[in-house]
Amino acid sequence: MSKAPYPNHFIRAMTSNDLKNGKHDYIYTRFPPEPNGYLHLGHAKSICLNFGLAEHLGGKCNLRFDDTNPEKESLEYMEAIRDSVAWLGFEWEKLCYASDYYDHLYGFALELIDKGLAYVDNLNAEQMREYRGTLTEVGKDSPNRDRAPAENRDLFERMRAGEFGEGAYTLRAKIDMGSPNISMRDPIIYRIRFAHHYRAGDKWCIYPMYDFTHCISDALEGITHSLCTLEFQDNRALYDWFLANITLEENLIGEKGKLMPRQIEFGRSNLEYTVASKRKLIQLVTQGHVNGWDDPRLTTLVGLRRRGYTPASIRNFCAEIGVTKKDSTIDMAVLENAIRQDLEASATRVFGVLKPLKLVITNYAEGESETFTVKNHPKDETMGTREIPFGREIYIDQDDFMLEPPADFFRLGPGREVRLRYGYAITCNEVIQDQHGNVVELHCTYDPLTAKGKTSDGRKIKGIIHWVSAAHAVDAQVRVYDRLYNEPNPGAAEDFISLINPESLQTFDNAKLEPSVLDASTDDRFQFERVGYFCFDSVDHCENKVVMNRTVSLRDTWAKRTV
RNA sequence: UGGGGCGUGGCGAAGUGGUCUAACGCACCGGAUUUUGAUUCCGGCAUUCGAAGGUUCAAAUCCUUCCGCCCCAGCCA
Numbered sequence: 001m002s003k004a005p006y007p008n009h010f011i012r013a014m015t016s017n018d019l020k021n022g023k024h025d026y027i028y029t030r031f032p033p034e035p036n037g038y039l040h041l042g043h044a045k046s047i048c049l050n051f052g053l054a055e056h057l058g059g060k061c062n063l064r065f066d067d068t069n070p071e072k073e074s075l076e077y078m079e080a081i082r083d084s085v086a087w088l089g090f091e092w093e094k095l096c097y098a099s100d101y102y103d104h105l106y107g108f109a110l111e112l113i114d115k116g117l118a119y120v121d122n123l124n125a126e127q128m129r130e131y132r133g134t135l136t137e138v139g140k141d142s143p144n145r146d147r148a149p150a151e152n153r154d155l156f157e158r159m160r161a162g163e164f165g166e167g168a169y170t171l172r173a174k175i176d177m178g179s180p181n182i183s184m185r186d187p188i189i190y191r192i193r194f195a196h197h198y199r200a201g202d203k204w205c206i207y208p209m210y211d212f213t214h215c216i217s218d219a220l221e222g223i224t225h226s227l228c229t230l231e232f233q234d235n236r237a238l239y240d241w242f243l244a245n246i247t248l249e250e251n252l253i254g255e256k257g258k259l260m261p262r263q264i265e266f267g268r269s270n271l272e273y274t275v276a277s278k279r280k281l282i283q284l285v286t287q288g289h290v291n292g293w294d295d296p297r298l299t300t301l302v303g304l305r306r307r308g309y310t311p312a313s314i315r316n317f318c319a320e321i322g323v324t325k326k327d328s329t330i331d332m333a334v335l336e337n338a339i340r341q342d343l344e345a346s347a348t349r350v351f352g353v354l355k356p357l358k359l360v361i362t363n364y365a366e367g368e369s370e371t372f373t374v375k376n377h378p379k380d381e382t383m384g385t386r387e388i389p390f391g392r393e394i395y396i397d398q399d400d401f402m403l404e405p406p407a408d409f410f411r412l413g414p415g416r417e418v419r420l421r422y423g424y425a426i427t428c429n430e431v432i433q434d435q436h437g438n439v440v441e442l443h444c445t446y447d448p449l450t451a452k453g454k455t456s457d458g459r460k461i462k463g464i465i466h467w468v469s470a471a472h473a474v475d476a477q478v479r480v481y482d483r484l485y486n487e488p489n490p491g492a493a494e495d496f497i498s499l500i501n502p503e504s505l506q507t508f509d510n511a512k513l514e515p516s517v518l519d520a521s522t523d524d525r526f527q528f529e530r531v532g533y534f535c536f537d538s539v540d541h542c543e544n545k546v547v548m549n550r551t552v553s554l555r556d557t558w559a560k561r562t563v
Numbered sequence: 564u565g566g567g568g569c570g571u572g573g574c575g576a577a578g579u580g581g582u583c584u585a586a587c588g589c590a591c592c593g594g595a596u597u598u599u600g601a602u603u604c605c606g607g608c609a610u611u612c613g614a615a616g617g618u619u620c621a622a623a624u625c626c627u628u629c630c631g632c633c634c635c636a637g638c639c640a
Binding site: 139207453 | 633
């Protein structure tokens with residue numbers, strides 16, 4: 001699909017301004033995920049912002065793993081995240097890891113200690129909380145706050161050497177226990193953890209905290225603009241404090257060492273009817289409420305990918321929702337619009353029947369058959385044509401027949417005439433029902449003079465339905481997805497698990513598809529005409545069993561009015 | 564009740580003193596075209612910018628007060 005112009009937003013204005021007035025010669029951003037879960041649509045916004053902005057302004061962007069908490073992180077997550085960023089179509093300048101900076105970080109901690117700006121504390125977690133104060137009351141100084149630098153250094157070195165147990169000591173920045181900004185009340189910068197790190201192995205038993213690590217990582221990489229979400233606004237004071245109080249080697253900073261990276265915050269976007277928090281996603285996955293991180297009902301990037309969303313559609317979605325300083329709630333329809341736009345232009349048209357109803361054309365000779373040559377796309381000739389077989393017995397969709405149709409139902413009913421798309425007009429003469437009254441088969445007659453859209457007497461045939469030749473049909477399992485929740489904001493509910501939409505996955509085991517789908521490659525996308533957009537399931541589809549996922553339905557003004 | 568943010572139509576979002584009776588996208592409502600009730604196309608959809616005052620010839624844009632919502636008290640990020 002066509003590439004949307006780069007959207008205007010306040011960060012674009014700030015950065016291009018920094019370029020214009022010569023503050024920077026180039027801009028350098030980074031996308032800094034923690035490898036402790038899978039990426040979702042919220043991350044896509046940040047990815048598109050960071051990579052997209054750099055791309056737009058001719059700058060650079062790193063992919064950096066913010067991996068300072070070994071207990072929650074893993075190689076599996078890291079690889080999945082890296083692959084998702086690449087899948088979205090972005091190229092990083094460098095692939096970085098905060099864990100690669102552990103030596104530097106340790107050195108900077110020592111520097112702070114020597115300057116009297118950090119101290120080793122032995123308050124336990126509970127005491128620490130008490131000393132910290134509350135939102136409205138200032139904190140109070142730890143009894144260890146004035147420990148001499150030499151002693152702090154000794155203690156810190158012994159922390160690193162593994163002499164103390166977890167929780168026995170922490171290293172804290174010495175800032176201001178009376179600050180109204182709680183993140184400035186002597187924040188912890190190192191904690192003891194005897195944990196194996198997926199990259200650093202067992203080299204360390206002390207690990208740096210986010211606030212300390214992040215700003216320094218940015219500086220080391222020469223990042224000019226450090227974009228993050230709103231909840232880090234208070235942390236910005238700390239970000240600046242650390243960078244102001246350590247000595248950065250000029251050659252490490254990229255731009256002559258004269259400039260510190262600047263943190264800029266933007267608002268998160270939430271999609272209606274979904275959950276995005278890592279905790280909740282992990283719960284859905286590990287408790288088996290969905291089938292893995294890549295369940296097509298999830299708005300994880302791997303889930304969307306398996307569902308059939310294209311990278312371009314997600315990038316356009318991110319461009320569409322914008323970047324501002326306020327948190328927003330995005331309508332599902334915006335996401336659906338993005339993928340429909342892409343697939344409308346690019347998907348091959350085919351016929352597929354999800355709920356087959358057998359239809360016999362009684363005046364069509366038995367054993368006879370013919371093929372129609374039809375366009376793969378109604379407007380794009382370059383997509384070519386294909387042959388679809390037709391015969392005496394076909395399948396139509398159960399939804400295209402009603403026993404007692406209302407006047408504005410254009411499809412089939414007893415005695416009614418419709419056109420088989422690309423084929424003949426047929427009239428329904430007989431309805432076969434089982435003992436429960438279910439319609440099991442239709443007997444129709446066709447009008448041989450109605451091929452190629454014509455009628456012999458000029459009569460208009462309003463109703464057009466799709467069909468699949470019974471003799472040539474390909475059996476398939478088709479999975480139709482609906483929103484995982486019926487609640488617009490399930491994340492806000494006490495029990496978001498019980499809110500799961502029980503009909504979020506419908507499986508049609510008896511679907512019938514036109515044979516041309518067997519010629520397709522596994523990453524092709526299709527429009528089942530009059531139904532929706534579909535792709536092969538990347539996990540379960542194989543040579544012996546056709547399995548397809550519905551990415552999104554077609555807009556359906558008929559279904560809408562009947563609801 | 565400390566600190567930090569944010570409030571423009573149903574949802575997003577432009578706009579930073581005059582061309583704003585406020586762009587654009589989504590949604591919605593018409594109507595045209597159509598062998599997909601799809602697509603496409605045309606048209607409609609805030610006299611009003613959280614509220615109230617004030618400054619000004621002139622405000623969504625400046626000032627004041629008020630109201631509402633979000634974030635911060637992890638040895639998470």
